[in-house]
Amino acid sequence: MDLSREAVVEGLRAIAGADNVVTERHVLEESSIDRFRMFEGLHGLYTQPLPAAVVMARSTEMIADVLRFANEHGVNVVPRTGQTATEGGLETAVPDSIVLDGSGLDRILAIDEYDMQATCQCGVPLQALEDRVRELGLTTGHSPQSKPLAHLGGLTATRSIGQFSTLYGGIEDMVVGLEAVFPDGTVCRIKNVPRRAVGPDIRHIVIGNEGALCFITEVTVKLFPYLPRNNVFLGYTVDTMEHGFEVLREVMVSGYRPSVARLYDPADGAYHFAHFLPEGLSILIFLAEGPAGVAAATAAGIDDIVAARPECEKVDGRYIETWFADLNWGPDKIAAEREQILQTGNINRTTEVAAGWSAINGIYENAVRRILAEIPDMTMVGGHSSHSYVNGTNMYFNYFYNVVDCGPEGEVTKYHTPINRIICEETLRGGGAIVHHHGLGKARTPWTRDEYGTSYHMLETMKRAFDPNGIMNKGTIIPA
Amino acid sequence: MSEVATGNGPKTVVALDGTCGSVERQARALAGFLRGGVHGDVCVETWVFCDDVCAGERLALLAPTGDVRLAEMPATRPDVMAAVLAEALPAHGVELLLLAGGATGTEVATRVALRTGGGALTDVLDVEPGSEVAVCRRDVYSGHMRGRFALTARPWCLSIDSSWQDALVAPALEHRVLGVVDAVAGTGPSFLEDVELAAPAPDTGIADSRFLVVAGRGVGSSQRVRRVEAAARRMGAAFGVTRPVAMNAWAPMDRLVGISGARAAPALCLVVGASGAPAFYWGIERSDRIVAVDPDEHAPIAAAADAVVRDDGVAVVEALAEIVTRRRSKGRRTT
Amino acid sequence: MRILVCCKVTPDFEALRESEWAAGAGSESEARVETRFTPRVLNCFDEAALETALRLSDQLAARGEEAALAALSVGGQETEPFLATLRALGFERTVRVSPGADLDFRPAATAALIAAAARYLGGGELILLGDRAGPGDGGTVPFRVAEELGRPCLSRVTDVEAPADGRLRVGWTADDGLRRATISRPCILAVGNAVVAHLRVPTLGDRLVVRHHVTEVLSPADLGVDLETAAAAGTCSLMGLDPVDRSRQAELIVGDTSRDRARAVYDAYVRKALEET
DSSP: OOSSSHHHHHOOOHHHHHHHHHOOOHHHHHTTOGGHHHHHHHTOOOOOOSSSSEEEESHHHHHHHHHHHHHHHTTTTEEEESOOOSSTTTOSSSSOOEEEEEOOOEEEEEEEEEEEEEEETTTOOOHHHHHHTTTTEEOOOOOOTTTOOHHHHHHHHHOOTTHHHHHHHOOOHEEEEEEEEETOEEEEEEEEOSSSHHHHHHHOHHHOTSSSSSSEEEEEEEEEEEEGGEEEEEEEESSSHHHHHHHHHHHHHOOOSSSSEEOOOOHHHHHHTTSOOOOTTTTEEEEEEESSHHHHHHHHHHHHHHHHHTTTEEOOHHHHHHHHHTTTTHHHHHHHHHHHHHHHEEEEEEEEEEEEHHHHHHHHHHHHHHHHHHOTTTTEEEEOOOOTTTTEEEEEEEEEEEOOSSSSGGGIIIIIIHHHHHHHHHHHHHOSSSSSSSOOOOTTGGGHHHHHGHHHHHHHHHHHHHHHOBBBTTSSOOOO | SSOOSSSSSSEEEEEETTTTTTTTHHHHHHHHHHHHTTOOOOEHHHHHHHHHHHHHHHHHOOSSEEEEEEEETTTOHHHHHHHHHHHHHHHTTTOOOEEEEHHHHHHHHHHHHHHHOOEEEEEEEEEEEOOEEEEEEEEEEEGEEEEEEEOSSSEEEEOOOOGGGGGGOOOOOEEEEEEEEEOSOOOOOSSEEEEEEEEOEEEEOOOOEEEEEEGGGGOOSSSHHHHHHHHHHHTOOOOEEEEEEEEETOOGGGGGBBBBOOOEEEEEEEEEEEEOHHHHHHHTTTOOOOEEEEEOTGOOOOOOOOSSEEEEHHHHHHHHHHHHHHHHHHHHHHH | EEEEOOEEEEEEEEESHHHHHTTOOOTTTOOOOOOOSSEEEHHHHHHHHHHHHHHHHHHHHHHHHEEEEEEEEEOOOOGGHHHHHHHTOSEEEEEOOOOOSSSSHHHHHHHHHHHHHHHHHHHEEEEEEESSTTTTTOOOOOHHHHHHHHHHHEEEEEEOOTTTSOEEEEEETTTTEEEEEEEEEEEEEEEESOOOEEEOOOHHHHHHTTTTOOOEEETTTTGGGOHHHHHHHTOEEEEEEEEEOOOOOOOOOOOOSSSHHHHIIIIIIIIIHHHOO
């Protein structure tokens, strides 16, 4: 970088206007981290280099101008919208970075009920879009737990996935066209078509780039009919995870597409369902939705598959329905979590991976066994599968530990990173993917090369091509 | 002349703890309850508990009824108050006992009922004393529902809901002190020693405010809560917080609004970033107007407010403060 | 010192939706808020009481005194996971009184069982519990237990300290502010808005150490309590439940910017309120 911190701020003010350039210290501190370093932040400790400023973008042109400025002078830029990232993707790893915030671009630009798609600026909260289209009897089908807080830009940048993905797919299946700005200021628009074969699908350069290649300014997503009146909630206890995975596989391979297909192990199950799940058992959860005939047939099909399994027992679907209604993370829960962590020193973390059916149970068992053996102060280790495909599923490890005998800044190095290492090692050994949907961020970049193998060549070539000066979110995806 | 019907109906005692600073608030609340919360005739007098009978004559002027008796008890000894009432109520043929809401009211109503074989109910919204049964209503399930209860055995020992504390000042009554209630010997020393007031309750102005701004946990951080407070001050509004904000130490506990804290009846309440859970909403539900800023889409307050603003709470409140201060200085310049 | 903490496991009432509340209204025979399918939580004031007891035990240990912690709950099988957690946190005895009946809105019966169980456990110099619990939220149980055991009781307790001089100092929220006093035992402390509200979390290692310990489960008959007589002694019964309608107009304030919306709020509401103050 060839500019001083003050010169960066001056340059930004000239581009964006002083009102849109924030330099208050507490804002810079909070903007230097995301949920990955939440524990430090809760204690008022900020170990990451402070950015020079947060720019509240007001237009695509402003974003292009800021990126051009940063590119010219070699200033690191961290794109963000809803700030719900969990893997360090928003950390300002370089001193005097620019945090470029697109949450002010919050207009829903168009809702097309005939072509079944909605176009939004990057700062539209998913909940806001979902509420709007529900008034029309439609849904985006996208429901990550962060829905009340997350914005379309960030959700696209991280290849997010929602609770109903088994029917609707992940964000990559929902995005139609988009607009993104590249480091040299070039604004690229990809038009809205249902499918095309005009070369490689360039949307996938943008979807999942985590701010390492470009800034997403506009997204068009598909819409679907909203038919909650046909919902059928199903739950079954099962004796082991191995048997549970077999049931999930059979449901998927048979061709059923419930919007929700989950399997909780006894520990994670106890955390959510202690009020009805007997100790030591796992639990399968399904939601069949869609047109009445489809929902009913899906539910009946799943029932038949499970009925043939003596190790499964059906539970009252109202337990599942009640639990589902209270699942999402709004500001209330985030704030309650902060209070709990500060008072108890106990923190909840997650790491999610994916693998084929033949490998997933082994990865789960090996990882849990190693965490219990190698990591101190664990108060809960468990997990669940929540996104299934014909050829495999994910595993969402859910774990809690007491932070003991180390300062807040030690939590990541003493507990979180070693646990991530165990999970990534076991997943790679099993031939799986080390991240299913949270994004690599900076937390799991130590394993980026192992994850990609020889295809790493494609990733680093793209990075060199689109970001030759290395200004886009240094340390994210590509190890620094 | 007293507005409370006297002469007919069950013999009723209103008991005031005159040894603590809240006696005036107790009196106003019970006066309001007698006027608006008792459905039916009662024959009522006030018993003022004080640590000095001479001081009691002065306190008698606060009584919500014309007829007053005095009773002695050491400062803030609800156990003594309960012992005296348990002995004296049957002796005087009293059928209904009313106490102000709060810790003392809960303790005394409960203990007196148990010792006399009567029934107790706390935080009562209203009562209909019948010939056999008293029917009372009170909030249950953290304020999500209202329960109707029947008390059979007398005396019916009730503490009233704190919502009566904002009752209008009772019209002046002509008081006459009928005598002193016989004290009970041998209640023994208190189990509390070396009592100190560690932190006096500051006068936050919340309970008497006419314009109140409340910050909820949706505001998001202690710095943002402070910004909301600063904006409230600039507008001349009182400032309060919901329980999660106080428990997060984003604001002191004395700013708490709701069942565990203060209750207000302002002309306008701005609720910023709060869901409006009943335990909090109780604290503001007597507001003339409620404007909810930045509520969660599905939050209860979105339907329980007169107006809803879907926008960042801090941004809106700060913009409001700017408008108010500009209008204020414009007004000063033209006068 | 023997410390007994009473705790209640309730449905998570905040997880219920408006439709479920509305469906619960009716007369005594019909009125039932359906909570069967709702996750369970520790009553928040009891949780604060448990953590207060643990912190007191830490302080007593620091000044060379031993504390024996026991936990008591009146409830069904849904209480067991919470009692297992308490064993892992160092509660040497965990006792559950299984009432065999629904005790909602029957504080007299609940108090009778708690008092009898406290006697069964040898009294305990200090009894802690939350100062109120749902669904009734009446706050009478601590004082009912106090009457039954012949003990003084203080409510709205915020914390308990064990200073080096051997005494016990208690803080509580009084009408005129935060008060502190030295307490003599035995007594009952009912915890309100405590300084520390959240229960610490045991490690898996802690749980492993006590995995063979079990809850002592007692029935009312084991304690010599006739539930019907105890409940009737309360002479107060629920007649019905009504929904609470707090709805207002809920006009949506529109505008392109925060400033525009603020202006609309000022014109419609704030100006008038300021004129009145």
